[in-house]
Amino acid sequence: MQRDHYMKKSWDEPVPVSKPMPAHARVPAQFVIGGVPVTPATVLAPMAGVTDTVFRRFIRNASVFTSGASGHSVDDAISNEQSGCGLVMTEFTSADGLSRMRETKRRRYLTFYEDEHPISAQIFGSNPETLAEAARIIEATGFDMVDLNLGCPAKRVVACNGGSGLLRDLPLIQKIFEAVRASVTIPFTVKFRLGWNDKNIVCVELARLAQESGLNAVALHARTREDGYSGHARWEYIAAVKDAVSIPVIGNGDIRTPEDACAIVEATGCDAVMIGRAAPANPWIFRQIAQYTAAGAYDRPSELDRYRMIRSYFEMLLEDAPAIDMGLKDGPREAQGKMKQFASWFTHGVQGGGALRKAIYEAKSGVAVLEAVERFFESRLSGGQPQPLEEATPEPELVADPAWG
Numbered sequence: 001m002q003r004d005h006y007m008k009k010s011w012d013e014p015v016p017v018s019k020p021m022p023a024h025a026r027v028p029a030q031f032v033i034g035g036v037p038v039t040p041a042t043v044l045a046p047m048a049g050v051t052d053t054v055f056r057r058f059i060r061n062a063s064v065f066t067s068g069a070s071g072h073s074v075d076d077a078i079s080n081e082q083s084g085c086g087l088v089m090t091e092f093t094s095a096d097g098l099s100r101m102r103e104t105k106r107r108r109y110l111t112f113y114e115d116e117h118p119i120s121a122q123i124f125g126s127n128p129e130t131l132a133e134a135a136r137i138i139e140a141t142g143f144d145m146v147d148l149n150l151g152c153p154a155k156r157v158v159a160c161n162g163g164s165g166l167l168r169d170l171p172l173i174q175k176i177f178e179a180v181r182a183s184v185t186i187p188f189t190v191k192f193r194l195g196w197n198d199k200n201i202v203c204v205e206l207a208r209l210a211q212e213s214g215l216n217a218v219a220l221h222a223r224t225r226e227d228g229y230s231g232h233a234r235w236e237y238i239a240a241v242k243d244a245v246s247i248p249v250i251g252n253g254d255i256r257t258p259e260d261a262c263a264i265v266e267a268t269g270c271d272a273v274m275i276g277r278a279a280p281a282n283p284w285i286f287r288q289i290a291q292y293t294a295a296g297a298y299d300r301p302s303e304l305d306r307y308r309m310i311r312s313y314f315e316m317l318l319e320d321a322p323a324i325d326m327g328l329k330d331g332p333r334e335a336q337g338k339m340k341q342f343a344s345w346f347t348h349g350v351q352g353g354g355a356l357r358k359a360i361y362e363a364k365s366g367v368a369v370l371e372a373v374e375r376f377f378e379s380r381l382s383g384g385q386p387q388p389l390e391e392a393t394p395e396p397e398l399v400a401d402p403a404w405g
Contacts, residue, residue, distance in 0.1 A: 025262045027293045030086075031248050031271040034187030034216030036118050036144050038086040038272065040293075042261070042286050043219070043250055045276035046089040046122040046147070046191070048154075049341075053111050054316045056088040059279060060115065062309060063286035084286035086272070088119050092149045092163075095125035095134035110141050120145035120189065124152060126161040126172065128179035139184045145216075146184060148176065150192035150206075153225045164225035167196045170209065177213035187216040191252070191274075194237050197226035207241045207249070219250035219274055229277075239268040250274050258285070258292035280345045283309055303350070307377040310346050314339050314373065318366045339369045352376075 028041040044051060044059055063084040093109045112119050121138040123146065125131045135146045150173070152163030159165070166173055181188055190210050195201040207218050220241055222233040233253025242249045251270035255261050256278045264273055278285050284305075288298035301309070317335040343360040347353035359372035 025266045027261050027265055027273055027289055028271060033087075033145060033189060033248060036187055038118060040084065040086045040290060041272035042085055042289060043087045043272055043274040044085055044089060044279060044286075045252060045274045046092050046149070047276055047280075048091050048152075050280060051089060051091050053113060053116065054313070054320045054338075055280075056090075056116055056119070057113060058313050058316055059085055059283055059286065060088065061312070062283040063290075084288075084290035086118075088116055089147060090119070090121045092122045092124050092152060093134075094162075095123045095131045096127070098123065098134040098137050099130050106137065106141075110138065110143075112143070118144040120147045122147040122149050122191070124149040124157060124162040126166060126176075128172075128175045131176055132179040132183035135180045135184045135188070139186050143186065145187040145189060146180070147219075148180065148188075148190045150190055151221050153193075153228050158225070164193050164196065167193065167202055167206070167225060168200065170202060170206065173206065174209055174213065177210060177215060181214040188214070189217040189219065190215055191219040191221065191250075193221050193227075194224045194234065197224050200224075201237070203237050204240050204244045207245045211245045211247050215247065217248040217250060217271075218245065219252055221274075221276075222251070222253040235264055235267050238264070238270055242269045242271075248272065252276065258289045258298050261289045262293065280342065281348065283313075303377070304381060306346070306350055307373070307381065310373055311370065313342065313346070314366070314370055318370075336363070336366050336369065339363075339366065 030037055030039040031041040032038065044056065060083045090110070090112070098106060098109070110121060121141075121143045123131060123134045123138070125134070131148070138146045149163050150166050152158075154163065157163040157165065161169070166176075177188075177190075190206075192203065192206055194203045201224070203220055207220070210218050218241065220238050222235055222237050223229070223231070235251065235253070238249065238251045238253075248271040249268075250272045251264045251268050252274035255264060255273055255275055261273045261275075264270060273289075275285055282288075284299075284301055291298040317338050340361055343357050347356050347360075350356065356372065356376045359376065360369050363369040363372055
């Protein structure tokens with residue numbers, strides 16, 4: 001079944017400054033998780049149905065940042081010569097499923113390429129022994145880190161006492177921490193929410209428990225399970241967690257622009273920022289954060305940038321997506337479903353993008369989707385040098401699929 005994901009999309013004008021930003025307002029150049037350096041201190045959040053190997057590599061490519069880009073005066077000490085995205089994470093995967101499924105099937109969930117390092121695999125579940133076994137599988141597969149999901153608010157996950165459902169049972173969380181920590185030598189981290197609801201805020205206690213149990217970093221999405229993705233992330237709790245522990249703290253929630261990324265670091269003192277729902281809408285956000293941190297301004301994508309981005313991602317999907325239906329000569333159905341899913345994000349900011357979305361939704365094959373993209377942009381780009389895209393008419397913010405956790 002195809003899922004519909006919705007979110008607010010917007011493009012911001014570059015924000016030039018007359019002098020370099022103070023050091024405390026910068027996204028750090030690097031942080032270290034259990035001996036693994038992450039450069040720069042930016043993390044692509046795990047998102048169900050989104051952060052597969054194709055999207056992770058796509059984000060890394062879109063995030064390439066070189067000193068001196070766009071004529072900016074760049075401080076080499078805080079720029080990243082390879083990618084503005086320092087760490088990528090997999091979609092969350094059931095520990096119970098990993099421990100039971102055949103190795104051939106595991107490859108579908110745990111596939112990654114060498115250019116994705118450093119990479120962390122996220123798992124969810126509630127049985128300490130099963131989670132420990134899943135962590136061993138992840139380590140043996142070659143991942144740099146393993147992460148425990150204590151943040152997903154989806155009912156089907158919470159019903160199994162997984163994700164944010166575990167936030168109501170700190171003693172069980174401690175057993176899980178200890179079991180997983182004892183089972184692997186790679187860095188072990190956890191992503192969690194403030195608590196189950198406002199009457200059950202446990203983030204500081206949980207962070208201390210993680211540190212005492214030997215975990216190497218924590219990531220806090222500053223909303224409760226009850227909040228879902230509504231309202232505003234409460235960054236003050238990230239600051240409280242940072243004050244409570246000495247291991248790295250990754251801040252997550254309402255980071256939609258480079259300005260937001262610097263603001264959360266300044267407001268909370270967090271060691272790194274994690275970008276979730278903003279990344280599919282703006283694949284360049286990591287590069288923009290690197291530019292803004294370095295020079296106080298960042299590039300907006302041109303129409304040519306947008307065209308290349310859409311074409312590149314769709315071509316990668318057709319090349320790499322599992323061939324679920326080998327009878328389709330024009331590409332697997334899964335790739336076509338992803339194309340239609342991502343079209344709603346990728347075409348925002350494009351004038352007349354509704355027509356392109358309609359053509360993509362109506363296409364009967366992957367090749368037909370690519371042809372629709374080519375036709376749409378061909379006339380628009382033939383008239384001369386593409387200019388930065390005009391701001392699209394704002395749409396109301398809608399709630400994303402809760403499985404994004």
